[in-house]
Amino acid sequence: MKDRSASFPLLFSVLTLASVAFGGAARAQEPAPPADPPAETEPAATDETEAPKSVDERLDEIDQKLRVLDRRGEIKEEAEAEKAKTATFVTSGKDGFSLKSADGAFVLKLRGYVQFDARLFSDDRARPNVDTFLLRRVRPIFEGTVFDRFDFRIMPDFGQGTSTLFDAYVEGRFTPYFKVRAGKFKPPVGLERLQGATDIFFVERALPTNLVPNRDLGVQISGDLAGGRANYAVGAFNGVVDGANGGDLDSNSGKDLAARLFFTPFVKSENPALRGLGFGVSASQGTQNGTTAATGLPSYRTDAQQTFFSYRSDGTAAGTVIANGDRKRLSPQLYWYGSRFGLLSEYAIASQEVRRGAVAADLENKSWQVAGSWVIAGGSPSYRGVAPKKNFDPKAKTWGAFELVGRYSELDVDDDAFPVFASPTSAASSAKALGFGLNWYFNRSVRFMFDLVQTRFDGGGVAGSAVGDRPDEKVVLSRFQINF
Amino acid sequence: MKTMNRVRLLALPFLLALVTALPAAAASLLNVSYDPTRELYQDFNAAFTKHWKAKTGQDLTVQQSHGGSGKQARAVTDGLEADVVTLALAYDIDAIAASGLLPKNWQTLLPNNSTPYTSTIVFLVRKGNPKKIHDWEDLARPGISVITPNPKTSGGARWNYLAAWGYALDKYGNNEAKAKDLVTRIYKNVPILDTGARGSTVTFVERGIGDVLIAWENEAIYSVQKLGKGKFEIVAPSKSILAEPPVAVVTKVAKKHKTEALARAYLEYLYTPEGQEIAARNYYRPRGPGAAAKYAAQFPQVTLFTIDQMFGGWAKAQKTHFADGGVFDQIYQAGR
Numbered sequence: 001m002k003d004r005s006a007s008f009p010l011l012f013s014v015l016t017l018a019s020v021a022f023g024g025a026a027r028a029q030e031p032a033p034p035a036d037p038p039a040e041t042e043p044a045a046t047d048e049t050e051a052p053k054s055v056d057e058r059l060d061e062i063d064q065k066l067r068v069l070d071r072r073g074e075i076k077e078e079a080e081a082e083k084a085k086t087a088t089f090v091t092s093g094k095d096g097f098s099l100k101s102a103d104g105a106f107v108l109k110l111r112g113y114v115q116f117d118a119r120l121f122s123d124d125r126a127r128p129n130v131d132t133f134l135l136r137r138v139r140p141i142f143e144g145t146v147f148d149r150f151d152f153r154i155m156p157d158f159g160q161g162t163s164t165l166f167d168a169y170v171e172g173r174f175t176p177y178f179k180v181r182a183g184k185f186k187p188p189v190g191l192e193r194l195q196g197a198t199d200i201f202f203v204e205r206a207l208p209t210n211l212v213p214n215r216d217l218g219v220q221i222s223g224d225l226a227g228g229r230a231n232y233a234v235g236a237f238n239g240v241v242d243g244a245n246g247g248d249l250d251s252n253s254g255k256d257l258a259a260r261l262f263f264t265p266f267v268k269s270e271n272p273a274l275r276g277l278g279f280g281v282s283a284s285q286g287t288q289n290g291t292t293a294a295t296g297l298p299s300y301r302t303d304a305q306q307t308f309f310s311y312r313s314d315g316t317a318a319g320t321v322i323a324n325g326d327r328k329r330l331s332p333q334l335y336w337y338g339s340r341f342g343l344l345s346e347y348a349i350a351s352q353e354v355r356r357g358a359v360a361a362d363l364e365n366k367s368w369q370v371a372g373s374w375v376i377a378g379g380s381p382s383y384r385g386v387a388p389k390k391n392f393d394p395k396a397k398t399w400g401a402f403e404l405v406g407r408y409s410e411l412d413v414d415d416d417a418f419p420v421f422a423s424p425t426s427a428a429s430s431a432k433a434l435g436f437g438l439n440w441y442f443n444r445s446v447r448f449m450f451d452l453v454q455t456r457f458d459g460g461g462v463a464g465s466a467v468g469d470r471p472d473e474k475v476v477l478s479r480f481q482i483n484f
Numbered sequence: 485m486k487t488m489n490r491v492r493l494l495a496l497p498f499l500l501a502l503v504t505a506l507p508a509a510a511a512s513l514l515n516v517s518y519d520p521t522r523e524l525y526q527d528f529n530a531a532f533t534k535h536w537k538a539k540t541g542q543d544l545t546v547q548q549s550h551g552g553s554g555k556q557a558r559a560v561t562d563g564l565e566a567d568v569v570t571l572a573l574a575y576d577i578d579a580i581a582a583s584g585l586l587p588k589n590w591q592t593l594l595p596n597n598s599t600p601y602t603s604t605i606v607f608l609v610r611k612g613n614p615k616k617i618h619d620w621e622d623l624a625r626p627g628i629s630v631i632t633p634n635p636k637t638s639g640g641a642r643w644n645y646l647a648a649w650g651y652a653l654d655k656y657g658n659n660e661a662k663a664k665d666l667v668t669r670i671y672k673n674v675p676i677l678d679t680g681a682r683g684s685t686v687t688f689v690e691r692g693i694g695d696v697l698i699a700w701e702n703e704a705i706y707s708v709q710k711l712g713k714g715k716f717e718i719v720a721p722s723k724s725i726l727a728e729p730p731v732a733v734v735t736k737v738a739k740k741h742k743t744e745a746l747a748r749a750y751l752e753y754l755y756t757p758e759g760q761e762i763a764a765r766n767y768y769r770p771r772g773p774g775a776a777a778k779y780a781a782q783f784p785q786v787t788l789f790t791i792d793q794m795f796g797g798w799a800k801a802q803k804t805h806f807a808d809g810g811v812f813d814q815i816y817q818a819g820r
Contacts, residue, residue, distance in 0.1 A: 064675075070691070071693055073689050
């Protein structure tokens with residue numbers, strides 16, 4: 001008898017099958033897997049001249065057959081496990097669609113979002129505006145990872161009838177506290193600007209976002225410190241004007257340095273009331289000089305995306321205001337998200353040396369906002385939006401999450417801008433916006449927003465033959481949004 | 485001056501990135517090898533790491549990867565960044581060379597055709613040799629269950645196959661038809677084709693399947709000594725093949741990793757008396773006369789033929805027997 005140390009687990013099966021062998025029934029013919037020789041080649045063949053097999057020999061044959069079957073199963077499992085090591089995983093879910101290599105070192109994600117808005121003005125007879133449906137943002141996002149530690153992201157925007165590149169960068173994650181990003185992305189200035197466009201309380205960001213850059217080209221170092229309780233970012237950028245999405249080439253040699261330090265000291269706390277607290281400060285500094293063709297100066301817009309302030313520009317050197325030196329921005333900021341309530345507040349100061357002909361000045365514009373959120377049912381607020389506890393499903397009588405939001409913001413243009421650098425009859429010297437809204441989160445991807453916003457202005461209009469106030473802007477903004 | 489300051493500021497992120505990306509002082513090496521060399525290279529790596537540290541002061545980590553030789557060669561060709569390969573047969577390293585990762589004359593770059601140790605193919609049977617297996621023809625007898633891996637994925641399996649074929653050619657006066665008949669009958673007795681030699685050892689030794697395992701000599705001795713003392717016996721056939729497992733630096737990868745000198749030193753150490761001793765201790769036949777004499781008793785006496793003598797080299801043997809539609813496929817198809 002052979003030495004087969006592993007035979008005990010099979011004993012029961014062997015004995016069960018032994019009756020078949022004793023009865024001289026047809027031999028079991030296991031279907032052979034493709035990679036193996038056929039069953040008839042297995043060691044069961046007998047020579048006609050051979051003596052009849054003993055019971056031990058027959059048991060031994062059955063035992064071997066069972067062992068072979070078991071081993072084939074093992075080999076198949078090993079082959080499948082080996083295959084899985086190099087297989088590519090295709091996933092789809094709430095975070096989009098992705099392809100991932102078996103070791104996770106290579107990932108490609110296809111994501112995106114679409115925002116379909118309605119913008120309806122009320123009581124705008126004095127200054128008529130166009131009520132419109134619009135595709136505010138249509139942004140496919142290609143992002144992923146190569147060689148484990150290098151991430152990339154490419155995001156164009158096809159909204160509002162244009163094709164514009166918003167993000168295109170690569171980021172090396174060397175350690176949690178040291179990452180290097182290069183390309184086009186959001187410089188680390190502001191608070192609501194750095195929040196995703198799908199996560200903001202209102203259809204449009206508040207007035208302070210006018211004073212911070214949108215997208216710029218540059219290199220940034222960033223990372224998490226103290227176990228994620230603090231985050232820093234510092235970088236060098238071409239230097240775009242306030243609120244602007246920079247082009248692929250700079251129009252001057254001046255560069256901006258930007259930095260942000262943000263603290264979430266209780267992020268690991270068990271106390272939900274403390275966990276959602278974050279505060280910090282961001283700033284940028286650079287030297288920017290414009291020309292009559294590219295002034296290097298911003299204009300400021302309301303919630304309805306109407307321009308309420310711009311510098312004088314008539315195409316001549318004498319009549320056009322241009323950037324003429326130092327530009328500085330400073331933005332202290334804070335948010336807090338509890339189980340039902342959220343609060344976001346920021347202050348922004350942007351100063352810029354300007355010149356019109358021979359007249360120069362250093363102008364300082366300021367803005368601030370306070371926004372609050374109350375999730376009345378179905379979820380909790382966060383900097384990354386509301387994730388409903390139960391998705392919209394009428395059959396299950398679940399309705400997603402509902403959030404009421406309110407916001408007040410102001411933007412005040414430096415008084416010294418008037419009348420030399422900006423026209424008091426066409427550029428408002430300040431704007432004050434009050435808004436309320438309702439957000440309905442059907443699920444993590446689909447959201448409906450409805451906002452009422454009224455903006456009041458100082459200056460920027462004509463009253464008789466004197467400077468008057470620009471008429472109030474009352475607008476209804478609504479949005480259907482899908483992001484995946 | 486102001487411009488200079490700005491340039492320095494702009495350069496700072498790049499400088500920091502560069503500093504972070506700089507390699508650490510410790511070195512590492514990946515040795516992609518075939519199935520049964522795990523124990524050999526565990527011992528060898530420990531010795532070489534110590535030797536390298538003493539010689540250069542540099543810490544070294546050697547990583548090992550093992551699998552069927554053909555499969556390992558394909559992994560390297562497909563991007564597994566091996567600094568060195570120590571495979572079962574020259575054909576597999578030739579395949580890597582064909583992809584441009586190392587020079588085509590790689591076999592001339594180290595002594596003895598880049599084979600620092602040899603082995604051969606023997607039989608492992610159960611204690612007492614109950615099925616009276618003594619030579620290759622016994623494996624073709626009805627009722628004998630033979631365990632050997634798949635020649636399509638395992639270098640050892642190809643040695644097994646060619647050892648049987650070479651024996652038959654020698655016995656039947658180079659009659660290819662008779663050789664094919666014998667080998668066909670042997671493979672009809674194979675119930676399972678594992679992907680590698682170690683898998684077949686598991687099948688035979690641990691799972692208790694089969695009457696005889698066709699095995700590398702080193703694997704057979706290892707099984708007798710370490711895996712099942714007193715449970716198995718080695719049977720040396722009358723004739724077998726001289727198996728020459730070669731080694732090579734994967735120069736393109738080593739250059740990229742800046743480990744070319746280290747990788748070459750690693751392989752050269754296999755030829756030193758220390759390296760030869762380690763090979764012999766792990767049941768490989770050493771080339772060096774000192775270790776060969778010292779360990780002669782542990783290796784059975786077998787008349788050996790080489791692949792060049794019997795088959796005209798690996799390229800020809802591969803094309804004739806193991807290429808798609810080759811003799812092995814015909815045997816396999818016929819058996820189905």
